[in-house]
Amino acid sequence: MAEPADAAAADEPRSPWLRTGFVTAAAFVGFVAVVGGAVVATSGGSDEAAAAPPATSSAPPPGATGAHASDGTCPTLADTRQGVPTAEPAGVTWALYDGVALPASKAAGPADTGKDLARCYARTPLGALLASSQISVRYLAADDWKSVTRAQTVGAGRDSYLADRAAAEKTAAPDGDRPAHGQIAGFRFVTYHDTTAVIETVWRFPAGQLQAATTTMLWRAGDWRLEYPADPAAPTPVDSLAGYVSWGGV
Template identity: 30%
Template sequence: MAWFSGRDSSGSGDDGDDAPIWESRGFVASGIVIGAVVVCLVVWLVVGNGNGAPSGQQSPSVTPTQGPTDGPTDQPTEPPATPDPPTATRTPSVPATPNGTGGCRAKNPPQRIPREAPEAVSWQFETNMLIPLQPQGGPALEDAKGLRSCFAHSPTGAVLAAMVTLGQIRNPQLTEAVLRNRIAPGDGRNLALKAARTSPTPRNTAQTSQFAGFKVVDYLPNRAIVSVAVRLDSQKVAGLPVTLLWQNNDWKLMLQPDGSFNGEVAPDVLQSLEGYVRFGGA
């Protein structure tokens, strides 16, 4: 099932059997069709939990990711984003700040566009991808199934909502719940729900992606556009555009009519993290 459609803007990659799946031209082209088994560039249900294990099982330990000293020209020029020290946790829930003022409950949260990594963030595994948790910005609520919600009405809250939702939608035990509760209503969500019910979830057993940074492209009180940088491997980072809407006192991600997050806007294979705020848990 394709969450991101469009052509790889780098123009690289062959269709050979040994090429990584996101470098295949056929892989990119077929990503436009929701429910396709072969999907484009970064697909959260494909590039994810290698063993398909539910999030309740033991997660891998956190280790900093380091790229090689020499590599192809499309290798990012900056090192992976790593908190100092790594703070990934296995806590079952994220409490709101004192007096219930965190996340979507926060009154008058800061409206500054973040130019630095948010502070006081812990990282927790969702399947094998680390997602950020901040008492101030959210998520402030977690239901019995583990679905997280309630993000601050601010640019930082939108960033956290984008990353957490993208991480959780890859968990096959949460995919339908995320589509129903964390995605804005519309034709795209309807199409994605239908595909999620009728199509098996393909998985890639060899690759693990992690968040590397973000860039707030545009921000209005009722809408935000965030480009999320995702490290595909030690040599490639992709910039994934996501639109969020402020609905029912929370940030909801928006799907385009084709059921993807980005529609005609192709994800970018980044040459570096220049212009992005470096932000990741591994």
């Protein structure tokens, strides 16, 4: 998961939204390393139901952008391109969410964005990339992080993360000054299938250091979900963006 903070006393960043003392092996999560490291195609839980059919090429129905159907289903999005991006994707805009620039696209999502939850992405490589960027930040930084985590993450480590973080926050000291955030700097796809996308994202911190993290996105119940494995991989430092697509909003 992604860790957006510039750590003063460690090589890896620590998330300012995980209260003091809440950096455990299972919850080394944050803004610069989304959980992952390997393609995991199975996860337990009712929210990992059978994948929905691929999106069609039709544009979203009138009034669908920024909203969802009354039954909670997502609108059809216009993006149907199945080629993995090898350059900066066109049509992407950026907006700050708690200080972190997050990408969005009218064609690929999120089509439904609220205060904390951003959902409904195209079943395409760009949709998976946008979902990875949005979810990996929001489930950590959201005020209602529990709801975001339950709705948009799956995997063997999710329940432990929920329990460990909730327990830690009950006993944590009040937050002090927040460290500066990391920002998305680049990406590359490791693999892509219309049900599984493995994406490596590079994050840049204020002092200039870069860290890369691998995220696995799974298509479940009509949308992309971030997989939280039982043993999340830690982020790794990188020297440059060589081999990555340079991409970011700040």
